[in-house]
Amino acid sequence: MHLPVLLQEVVEALRVKSGETFLDCTAGSGGHTLAVAQATGGTITAIGIDEDEDALSRTHERLQAAGIQATLREQNFRELDKTLSDLGVAKVDAILFDLGVSTDELLESGRGFSFSKDEPLLMTFRKNSEGRVTAREVVNEWKEENLALILEGFGGERYAERIARAIVEARVQAPIETSKTLADIVSAVVPRSGRTHPATKTFQAIRMAVNDELPALEEGLRKGLASLKSGGRMAVISFHSGEDRIVKRFFKEEEKSEGGTASKKPIVPSREEVQGNPRSRSAKLRIFIKK
Numbered sequence: 001m002h003l004p005v006l007l008q009e010v011v012e013a014l015r016v017k018s019g020e021t022f023l024d025c026t027a028g029s030g031g032h033t034l035a036v037a038q039a040t041g042g043t044i045t046a047i048g049i050d051e052d053e054d055a056l057s058r059t060h061e062r063l064q065a066a067g068i069q070a071t072l073r074e075q076n077f078r079e080l081d082k083t084l085s086d087l088g089v090a091k092v093d094a095i096l097f098d099l100g101v102s103t104d105e106l107l108e109s110g111r112g113f114s115f116s117k118d119e120p121l122l123m124t125f126r127k128n129s130e131g132r133v134t135a136r137e138v139v140n141e142w143k144e145e146n147l148a149l150i151l152e153g154f155g156g157e158r159y160a161e162r163i164a165r166a167i168v169e170a171r172v173q174a175p176i177e178t179s180k181t182l183a184d185i186v187s188a189v190v191p192r193s194g195r196t197h198p199a200t201k202t203f204q205a206i207r208m209a210v211n212d213e214l215p216a217l218e219e220g221l222r223k224g225l226a227s228l229k230s231g232g233r234m235a236v237i238s239f240h241s242g243e244d245r246i247v248k249r250f251f252k253e254e255e256k257s258e259g260g261t262a263s264k265k266p267i268v269p270s271r272e273e274v275q276g277n278p279r280s281r282s283a284k285l286r287i288f289i290k291k
């Protein structure tokens with residue numbers, strides 16, 4: 001099961017009190033929602049959003065088993081304003097974004113997020129990928145230079161051009177249909193470094209492109225802040241330098257225009273947390289308190 005990252009740090013940063021409303025924009029497998037709700041003995045109003053309906057089912061089961069009530073909505077957080085207005089909620093006291101993909105999605109979604117699985121290349125957070133851009137479309141239809149651009153821009157991949165070339169050459173022979181085929185194409189042209197799989201950055205970059213993750217984050221942050229009460233707290237956990245840059249810049253600009261106070265430095269996981277959960281190693285938590 002997905003291990004929530006920086007759990008205690010998030011609970012402390014958000015300081016959600018009895019009677020307050022908490023919006024979890026990335027419910028995932030419910031770990032953070034559960035901890036935030038339990039910290040007050042379940043006496044808060046909890047709202048959880050996730051684009052992935054399976055994630056919401058996991059959250060529902062987990063909260064129900066603990067006797068915690070929450071309202072869950074299948075939605076992209078870039079539309080969180082719509083979710084709140086549909087629920088008749090004007091403003092909330094605390095908001096969390098815990099970005100990216102969960103371990104459960106990587107291992108169980110069947111949508112090709114992981115290079116260690118042989119699954120259809122979809123990579124959409126939404127389970128029903130009909131009418132959406134999928135990873136299959138990206139690798140089989142995008143121009144070589146655009147592939148190289150996302151691999152470098154989102155993945156920070158130094159072999160971006162070499163990988164883009166290999167993908168284009170491979171798809172001339174036969175369409176690239178599965179995560180394993182893609183992982184093999186990349187592994188053949190990227191030298192292995194340490195224990196990191198050669199296709200790690202490629203998979204991250206394609207997932208970010210498929211889900212339009214950076215623009216969604218910018219929109220979510222803006223709408224999230226507009227939906228916070230005065231004195232409300234926002235916490236964002238990012239796993240990628242491009243995400244962290246957006247969060248840092250957004251909080252700085254809001255602070256400059258006297259909209260509130262941003263945490264000076266990001267909070268990062270302890271050595272013990274990284275040992276127990278290696279996936280947490282790149283996490284950065286930033287906090288903003290609205291004026």
Ligand SMILES: C[S@@+](CC[C@H](N)C(=O)[O-])C[C@H]1O[C@@H](n2cnc3c(N)ncnc32)[C@H](O)[C@@H]1O
Nearest residue numbers: 004026028029030031032050051076077098102
């Ligand atoms: C890292 S996991 C969150 C884990 C969660 N905090 C927990 O403790 O279990 C990120 C989740 O956010 C969802 N997600 C990512 N981007 C999203 C977006 N723009 N809108 C809605 N959900 C999103 C993913 O489907 C995934 O379930």
